[in-house]
Amino acid sequence: MAVDSTSPIAASLLRWYDRHARDLPWRILPGRNITPDPYRVWMSEIMLQQTTVATVRERFAQFVSRWPTVVDLAAAADSDVLAAWAGLGYYARARNLLACARAVVERHGGIFPQDEDALRALPGIGPYTAAAIAAFAYGHRAVIVDGNVERVVSRLRAIDTPLPAAKANIYDAMDAMTPAHRAGDFAQAMMDLASAVCAPKRTNCLICPLQDDCAARRAGDPLRFPLKAARKQRPVRHGEVWWVERDGAVLLVRRPDKGMLGGMRGLPGSGWIDGAGSDVADVTHVFTHFELRLKIVAMSPAEAARRGIDGAYWPLEQLDAAGLPTLYTKVTDKMGATKA
DNA sequence: AACACGTGGCG
DNA sequence: TCGCCAAGTGT
Numbered sequence: 320m321a322v323d324s325t326s327p328i329a330a331s332l333l334r335w336y337d338r339h340a341r342d343l344p345w346r347i348l349p350g351r352n353i354t355p356d357p358y359r360v361w362m363s364e365i366m367l368q369q370t371t372v373a374t375v376r377e378r379f380a381q382f383v384s385r386w387p388t389v390v391d392l393a394a395a396a397d398s399d400v401l402a403a404w405a406g407l408g409y410y411a412r413a414r415n416l417l418a419c420a421r422a423v424v425e426r427h428g429g430i431f432p433q434d435e436d437a438l439r440a441l442p443g444i445g446p447y448t449a450a451a452i453a454a455f456a457y458g459h460r461a462v463i464v465d466g467n468v469e470r471v472v473s474r475l476r477a478i479d480t481p482l483p484a485a486k487a488n489i490y491d492a493m494d495a496m497t498p499a500h501r502a503g504d505f506a507q508a509m510m511d512l513a514s515a516v517c518a519p520k521r522t523n524c525l526i527c528p529l530q531d532d533c534a535a536r537r538a539g540d541p542l543r544f545p546l547k548a549a550r551k552q553r554p555v556r557h558g559e560v561w562w563v564e565r566d567g568a569v570l571l572v573r574r575p576d577k578g579m580l581g582g583m584r585g586l587p588g589s590g591w592i593d594g595a596g597s598d599v600a601d602v603t604h605v606f607t608h609f610e611l612r613l614k615i616v617a618m619s620p621a622e623a624a625r626r627g628i629d630g631a632y633w634p635l636e637q638l639d640a641a642g643l644p645t646l647y648t649k650v651t652d653k654m655g656a657t658k659a
Numbered sequence: 660a661a662c663a664c665g666t667g668g669c670g
Numbered sequence: 671t672c673g674c675c676a677a678g679t680g681t
């Protein structure tokens with residue numbers, strides 16, 4: 320006789336999910352006996368890393384429309400994929416996206432592997448994404464822990480250890496809750512709950528399907544969880560961008576593959592130096608770990624050539640297609656180079 | 660383990 | 671306004 324291994328929490332949450340699941344382009348709604356395309360699952364998971372659903376929706380549609388299969392993407396030009404990624408941030412994801420697509424084609428015959436270890440061996444796929452693909456696309460049981468799960472579980476169990484030290488505890492708690500069947504739905508249910516009911520700075524415990532199971536609610540202060548280690552303050556760096564214009568075109572360079580905005584097109588400029596710089600910045604941009612203040616300096620084509628800047632002139636009217644990171648679109652906007 | 664790595668939105 | 675925050679991974 321089969322044993323029902325579904326925990327009470329999983330049962331409650333899956334019941335809620337059957338009525339409240341978000342309809343997302345990379346997802347198959349519960350109740351249908353089919354599974355989503357692994358390529359679409361993978362694409363969405365890479366895009367969703369540290370990025371909001373609202374932002375991803377649009378880009379996801381563009382990418383899968385332009386490159387419908389992993390074989391198509393593997394054959395794409397690097398510069399096209401990086402330009403299409405422009406504005407999404409964390410550009411290593413775009414470089415790894417291409418490397419992963421090519422690895423899937425070359426090593427796995429164009430089919431994403433089902434095994435978590437094999438998935439993790441692919442570029443850009445870590446523990447979370449491997450578990451997500453195994454469960455969402457292939458229906459396997461996997462323990463899926465992302466930022467949403469960390470928040471919900473830390474509240475459910477009132478985990479008093481700050482992140483990231485609490486990750487092992489949270490993983491074990493999630494493992495204990497994850498059902499043998501519908502493990503993927505269970506995790507996605509937790510994500511939808513985290514978005515609609517159990518948000519970072521707002522909770523609606525009165526409508527929560529897990530309200531009777533929640534230790535944080537019993538303690539009267541759900542927003543106290545998850546505890547987090549204090550973060551360091553953000554240093555300020557300064558530098559110059561060089562505006563080199565000729566015949567209605569502006570000089571663009573390709574940034575080094577490693578480091579900030581790696582592999583992306585950009586404007587030429589100085590390095591970005593810590594500490595004191597000119598107080599007057601034309602453009603300020605806040606990155607995760609530092610704030611950048613840039614001064615825009617006009618430079619003649621002759622001077623740029625004398626300095627040996629390795630770049631190409633790009634027509635100002637087509638700057639949209641260059642795929643510039645947001646830092647540089649701030650500069651081009653400032654220069655009135657794009658028609659609002 | 661801790662830090663590098665983007666960006667836009669929200670309270 | 672501004673710090674916090676979002677479906678993490680690589681080193």
